[in-house]
Amino acid sequence: MLPFPPSTAAHEVRPAYLQIEQLDTQRFDVIWRVPARGQLRLSLNVRFGQGATTLNPPSGRFQNGFYTERWQIQHPGVLSQLPISIDGLEHTLTDVLVRIAWLEGHELVQRLMPDRPHFVVSNKEHHGKISITYFNLGLEHILLGLDHLLFVLALMLLCSGWQQLLLAVTGFTLAHSITLGAATLGHLSLPQAPVEVLIALSIVFVASETLAKQRGRSSLATRLPWLMALIFGLLHGLGFAGALADIGLPQTSIPLALLTFNLGVEAGQLVFIAVTTALLVGLSRTLRVVQQWRFSKHQRAVNDWEEGHVTAWIKAPLAYSIGGIACYWCLERILSLLL
Numbered sequence: 001m002l003p004f005p006p007s008t009a010a011h012e013v014r015p016a017y018l019q020i021e022q023l024d025t026q027r028f029d030v031i032w033r034v035p036a037r038g039q040l041r042l043s044l045n046v047r048f049g050q051g052a053t054t055l056n057p058p059s060g061r062f063q064n065g066f067y068t069e070r071w072q073i074q075h076p077g078v079l080s081q082l083p084i085s086i087d088g089l090e091h092t093l094t095d096v097l098v099r100i101a102w103l104e105g106h107e108l109v110q111r112l113m114p115d116r117p118h119f120v121v122s123n124k125e126h127h128g129k130i131s132i133t134y135f136n137l138g139l140e141h142i143l144l145g146l147d148h149l150l151f152v153l154a155l156m157l158l159c160s161g162w163q164q165l166l167l168a169v170t171g172f173t174l175a176h177s178i179t180l181g182a183a184t185l186g187h188l189s190l191p192q193a194p195v196e197v198l199i200a201l202s203i204v205f206v207a208s209e210t211l212a213k214q215r216g217r218s219s220l221a222t223r224l225p226w227l228m229a230l231i232f233g234l235l236h237g238l239g240f241a242g243a244l245a246d247i248g249l250p251q252t253s254i255p256l257a258l259l260t261f262n263l264g265v266e267a268g269q270l271v272f273i274a275v276t277t278a279l280l281v282g283l284s285r286t287l288r289v290v291q292q293w294r295f296s297k298h299q300r301a302v303n304d305w306e307e308g309h310v311t312a313w314i315k316a317p318l319a320y321s322i323g324g325i326a327c328y329w330c331l332e333r334i335l336s337l338l339l
Helices: 127-144 146-158 161-184 192-214 225-247 254-294 299-338
Strands: 016-022 027-037 045-048 059-063 066-074 083-087 096-101 107-112 118-120
Touching: 016 083, 107 118, 107 127, 127 146, 127 225, 127 254, 146 161, 146 192, 146 225, 146 254, 146 299, 161 225, 161 254, 192 225, 192 299, 225 254, 254 299
Parallel strands: 016 096
Antiparallel strands: 016 027, 027 066, 045 083, 059 066, 083 118, 096 107
């Protein structure tokens, strides 16, 4: 096993996933999923504390970007007060989501992180912990998911004024919430790889429309960006659903986990928009001050600059950069489908 290589993918560092399900009074089924790339996987291993006995050697395989192992353990106390730790987690940037399900129907969800790679099992159900865990997962997914952030940034560049942006973000939110819920609840199913290609293409499209608008060209997307955001939001919702499927959901609290994950995504999206807006406004004002100093003897030049040149100087390079990155992702994802 080797440390996981740096990824050029657009998504955040994926969490590992430990699922433990009770089979009878003492036996438990264990599934351990570790993020992988090719035949390399994160060097993480589960360690159960004293009292747990391994009944069979783990069987493992690489599939869909994960290395999955499965085995059974025995514990006379239905895991109560059993220490569980993840060896090697402190040397990574990923998290581990632990889900334990007992025969009585209650579940426990615990999130382990590099600075807290262990915990002691309590066989009591905590809905508050589930809410916090999945809210944080949603928040981190959007803030560390570069493709979704670039789409939102391209949307911000395309919109003219707060009213257009508010409508577009609302449309995007509504659309991805619909497909996230439908896919998670099993009402909609599409292969994830083609969806990822289409997500990259959606970013290319919005970036190109931003540049076209800069040149004075009008289209349905430039006139009604909320409609475009609504349509492409359906695709991005399927991307969110794929991430949530990798993480897994507590079977007795699916609606709660789905709701709080989506709320985390929305919170992260709002944070990104607020921070990006502040940065763009600050950059625009800085450029305006610089040009006013340069053209201090030519008032007409200053006025011309203030009538849109600052905005163009910021938007065009950003749009080209966003489109270029998305084109690369698109080609990379198409090649991964074909090879």
